[in-house]
Amino acid sequence: MLIKDGKIAAFGAQAEKESKALGDQLRIFDAKDCIVSRGFIDLHVHLREPGEEIKETIASGSKAAARGGFTSIYAMPNTNPPLDSLERLHDFQQRLDEAYVHVHPIACLSKNRQGEELVDYASLAKAGVKLFSDDGDPATEEILVSSMRELAKIDGVFINHLEDKSMTKGGQFHKDIPAESEYLMLERDLKIVEQTGCRYHAAHLSCWQSVELIRQAKAKGLPVTAEVTPHHLLLTYNDIKDPKGYYQMKPPLRTYEDQEALIKGLADGTINCIATDHAPHGRVKDRGFSPQSPFGITGLETAFASLYSGLVLTGRLSLLRLLEALTISPAQICNESYDLTIGEPADVVVVNLKKQGKIGKEEFYSKGTNSPFSNQVFTGWTMLTLNSGEESYNGTI
Numbered sequence: 001m002l003i004k005d006g007k008i009a010a011f012g013a014q015a016e017k018e019s020k021a022l023g024d025q026l027r028i029f030d031a032k033d034c035i036v037s038r039g040f041i042d043l044h045v046h047l048r049e050p051g052e053e054i055k056e057t058i059a060s061g062s063k064a065a066a067r068g069g070f071t072s073i074y075a076m077p078n079t080n081p082p083l084d085s086l087e088r089l090h091d092f093q094q095r096l097d098e099a100y101v102h103v104h105p106i107a108c109l110s111k112n113r114q115g116e117e118l119v120d121y122a123s124l125a126k127a128g129v130k131l132f133s134d135d136g137d138p139a140t141e142e143i144l145v146s147s148m149r150e151l152a153k154i155d156g157v158f159i160n161h162l163e164d165k166s167m168t169k170g171g172q173f174h175k176d177i178p179a180e181s182e183y184l185m186l187e188r189d190l191k192i193v194e195q196t197g198c199r200y201h202a203a204h205l206s207c208w209q210s211v212e213l214i215r216q217a218k219a220k221g222l223p224v225t226a227e228v229t230p231h232h233l234l235l236t237y238n239d240i241k242d243p244k245g246y247y248q249m250k251p252p253l254r255t256y257e258d259q260e261a262l263i264k265g266l267a268d269g270t271i272n273c274i275a276t277d278h279a280p281h282g283r284v285k286d287r288g289f290s291p292q293s294p295f296g297i298t299g300l301e302t303a304f305a306s307l308y309s310g311l312v313l314t315g316r317l318s319l320l321r322l323l324e325a326l327t328i329s330p331a332q333i334c335n336e337s338y339d340l341t342i343g344e345p346a347d348v349v350v351v352n353l354k355k356q357g358k359i360g361k362e363e364f365y366s367k368g369t370n371s372p373f374s375n376q377v378f379t380g381w382t383m384l385t386l387n388s389g390e391e392s393y394n395g396t397i
Helices: 012-020 058-067 086-098 121-126 141-154 180-196 208-219 230-234 256-267 303-312 319-326 328-334
Strands: 002-004 007-010 034-038 040-045 070-075 102-105 157-160 199-202 224-228 348-357 378-387 390-394
Touching: 002 012, 007 012, 034 319, 040 058, 040 303, 040 328, 058 070, 058 086, 058 378, 058 390, 070 348, 070 378, 086 102, 086 121, 121 141, 141 157, 141 180, 141 199, 157 180, 180 199, 180 208, 208 224, 208 256, 224 256, 224 328, 230 256, 230 303, 256 319, 303 319, 303 348, 303 378, 319 328
Parallel strands: 040 070, 070 102, 157 199, 199 224
Antiparallel strands: 002 007, 034 348, 348 378, 378 390
16 A cells, blocks of 8 residues: 555555655565554543543543554543633644544533533534534433433534443442443433434443344334443453452443444444543542542553453454454544545554563553453454554554
């Protein structure tokens, strides 16, 4: 594959022919034992900037993304202040000079994420925002109906963090954060989708009941999509060990039955895509678990290698479906290009499927080291990431 001026220029024999004319201008990357794919897309990332730069920044988070093979990431608006206006969108965009990959904003569903007053969806959409969410503060039914009617008018996508907080107060893990807190809210939301026709994306599914509800909604032809995280695909409640804070997230790790349903749902397309829910907390969790320990784990750098090792090499998921869930499927949700075709921007990842390695706690590019996959040996690591033809990562584990 020949890349010129940030775009894909040619393949195969034609690429060889054209490259000869470039002489000293030509740079060659040998992709032996590797696959070459459209760069990965993550619809659910927390970059913490502005407001909590001690935990992560656009620079550190996007550098971690590049290492993981991601070329596009979508940043949740649970920042301080939250992204709920054109003014804050412009502030966010001005910070992107520090980014290693394409960083796209997700805007709030309501002003200040308080679930009371709607943001100006039309103006934000006109400025390029495609996705809206009050992530971490699930919408009430009253505001949900109003917001989804408005979003349907502009073809916006509503992402909901499914958690009935009246059922989860003080809970830290699966036994205290029941599956009902997720799937009963999803059941409610899907009824409103049916009424409004709004495009709806269910964040980080964790239980078999949610998978079945998404399956039924799709059978009805509703405009519904869903995501699942690497940790919910690879871990269960029984895998939790010290430090327990590294296994603490919302929704929590659940049962083997739930895990099997998630894998099956991803394999058959009921669940559209994989999203990391990358949630760094700096070094906070390194001090051990406490009831006040923040929820979330870091996930961008280990996503592909862990999934390839845990699902593809074990025969539970095809490589093609894994790649699709990281590229084509999320791209279709947010209307991004996903083909490696001539003339398209060279957003490319090269992955060595034979390379074994690990990332130790001190080696993460992310400021967050809170990962249950730290120091685990996986196979299938990113060797090169290009954003519009420019190297955003080139290295070895």
